[in-house]
Amino acid sequence: MKVGYFTERPARWVPEDVILRNGGHFAVSNSYFDRERAAEDYNYFIDENLYAEELGFDIIGLNEHHGNPFCMGSVMNVEAGILARLTKKARILLIGNPLPVIKHPLRMAEELAEIDLISRGRMITGWVRGAGSEQFFNNANPTYNRELFEEAHDFIVQAWTRPGPWRYEGKHFHYRHVNPWALPYQKPHPPMWIPGTLSPETVRWCAEKAYPYFGLGTSLGPTCDLWDYYADEAAKHGYVAGSENFGYVLPTFVAETEERAQELGQGFLFGGGQNSFARVEHTLPPGYNSKEAIRKLAKQPQGSWLGISGDKMRGHAEEQEIDVEAIRQKLIPGYQKAQKQFQLIIGSPKTVLPKLKAILTVLRPGSLIIFSVQGPVPNKDRQTSMRLIAQEIIPALKEHAKSIELVDALERAPGSIKLTPGTSRGPVSDRGPLKELGLA
């Protein structure tokens, strides 16, 4: 198995009250932008990723978001290009480029090819649809989000593999001269790993293409369900899904002592954490979700999904007063709950290792990506967490993975084990321990 390191590169200087008052990270005014701190941190996070390689992490993960201080990676490919030159052996995982909001797949094909060339074939590229808020930020028509995603993907694969020049007249993209003079180092093209928050449409698409699917800190039970769905779809396409088809991105923070870890780990909730990525009206732009998803949401008024419910959708949150103290009060029980549910893993190496082992046992991912802490946590503590994970957890974790035969997508090509006609697929997760963990 492979273990990777990932950070959102949070803007650590924005006052939390500003984010809470805004009701989310997206749309916080950039009048709070601090060029000196930003310059410092863009450099720091490059160095932090180099440190991850030095510590032995197999993968360095990058992502991008737009228009908010949750993630400083606005143009991830720039950082990936630098890391491609400065790293030696780590794979550079991009999770992922938001194809529908970038709207220029030929340019994307060129940028990624350069990263792959500079790294001499160490890039793993992933694609995302872009968060709802990013449709607004980039003025990308949300109703065509999935069409744009699929068409851009198909185009890029062609641009990488089909000798040019050729002409392309698609539905959303049009190019009269496709002949990029930067092609990927890896043949036929770099591996593609797809992150997601359990949208069945994306899972189905990944299974069809045998692309590994990465759950972004998704709840264990529903993740098992979606793994099954993936594996069923894979069987329809004639192959057996295994651990190489799955990955998991897990918010994790470790310190020397339990107390220190619990104190600093609260950074994950900074500004309301992931559930406050954007306000409801920015999270679900019209037409961004399938009719089925909207129907489901409409019928589950209280149901929470990325912090969104039918009630909130129907409401008029924009006009309501935001009580910062009340939000803060709610965050603390949420912190404990997220840890109980294994959505946040926080502690000393001693308490974290068994939890990570349990997650590997249940989800059987070929790759695990450690998602580092958010909020204004000092560099020293971030690095301590990385070091403790690398030195005191990963070796034992890899032993465990070996004992339960977790194989990753670089060791075994996803889709390479064909399904013998007349047989059925094997299990892709193990729900057994869920009960014992209090999660069944």
Place this chain on the structure above:
Amino acid sequence: MIKSAEETVSVAGERLAIVKGGSGKPLLIFHDELGYPGWMSWNETFAHERTLIIPIQPGYGKSPRLEWVRTFRDLAGFYSQVVRELRLDPVDVIGYSAGGFIAAEMVAADPRIFSKMILVAPMGLKPAEGEIMDIFPITMRTHLRATVADPAGTPEFLKLYGGEMTPEQFEAFEEARAESARIGWEPYMHNPALPYLLRGTKTPTLLVWGTRDRVVPRGCIDAYQQAIPGAQVATIEGVGHRPEIENSTEFVRIVSRFLTE
């Protein structure tokens, strides 16, 4: 009470749901970006002397989405085919908000399609001043409440949207919002070429606008008046984006006078 009925017809090569009610000379009505809200008192009044023909815009639940329609101009082209095939032309038309945009696109392409044109707080032109409210990055309740100047003091608004929103309403609004976004996302709810295409329009035109409209600014009315110099403007004091339900008496009076003069 005059009854209205909805039927789905095959027309212009597609399936289209149309609400009809009343008797007399046809009056074509294009609903706004939130969809057909139902038969209201202003419909009832007009239906005594006119046959109201209200197509439900494709993609708004009742009529299937037309994937090939990707802009308001495409939609207007389709509706023009519908009008010709139903042998309605020339016909009097009322277009509300985005429905006004549709009517304006139709008359720009075919100056003889309408006998009289009433555009109520119409979108479609870049405002001479101000901005058309961005209805997409807000929740639907906020949007709905912004459409009238005084929600609590507008009985027909409360009748339509008071109380809890049902899952069916929620879904219908989402569909309407999605379809408006699909064809009106960029440029936002207007066509930069439309003022030029409207030059020389001879169709008698009435522009209706409420002084407390928060969705469509007065600048849109000014832009239409600039594009169609003969257009009359009727301003209704104290109402918002939906004068037909906020002050239906005044609205009906103004529109009836224009239609009969």
